[in-house]
Amino acid sequence: MKKSVILLILLVLVLFTAGCDEKNPKNSTSSEANTEKSVVAITQLEQVNTSLQKTPVFVKIGSRWCPECRSLKPVLDNLAVEYQGKATIAAIDADKNPELAEYFEVEFIPDSFVIVGIENGTYVYMQENGNLSADRYKARFVGRNDTDEEMFKKVLDLALVQQEKTDANETKR
Incomplete structure (x- = not known):
């Protein structure tokens, strides 16, 4: 009888802790499970182009070995939720996708930017001052860290305003 009571208590504990598992998305009230899926891992340009058809794209290029890049993970997670x-929040691992790092002419990491469209086959980037540029160097944020979340939000908000203007102009046509 004593063994059956102990087994019953263990069973109740196992069932109770399984129901309280915060890593289980079905039972979680935190947004952590959703956040992990929200930052898009870019492995090819077509993913950027597809996302651009719907929203501006914030891209962070970095690497797992880079401490500054790792410090941006919570920032990207927050941006993805907000x-x-x-907007699409995306990350490119420069070590796993060197052809993309080369395409964007990355010299230092982390390297971040916001793409708002494509004109004549060239990406159009949102600068921190609200101007558009086909020159990524004018619109990139190199070596930024977790203290720059507000600046990233500012640029994303400017990109969303630009998207609204573009959508309004296309509607008039």
Whole structure:
């Protein structure tokens, strides 16, 4: 009888702790499970182009070995939650995708930027001052860290305003 009571208590504890598992998305009230899926891992340019058809794209290029790049992970997670459905938050691992790092002419990491469109086959980037540029060097944020989340939000908000203007102009046509 004593063994059956102990087994029953263990069973109740196992069931109780399984129901309280914060890593289980079904039972979680935190947005952590959703956040991990929200930052898009870019492995090819077509992913950027597809996302651009719907929203501006914030891209961070970095690497796992880079401490500054790792410090941006919580910032990207926060941006992904805050801008869900309004902007695509994406990351490129320069070590796993060297051809993309080369395409964007990355010299230092982390390297971040916001793409708002494509004109004549060239990406158009949002600068920190609200101007558009086809020159990524004028619109990139190199070596930024977790203290720059507000600046990233500012540029994303400017990109969303630009998207609204573009959408309004296309509607008039």
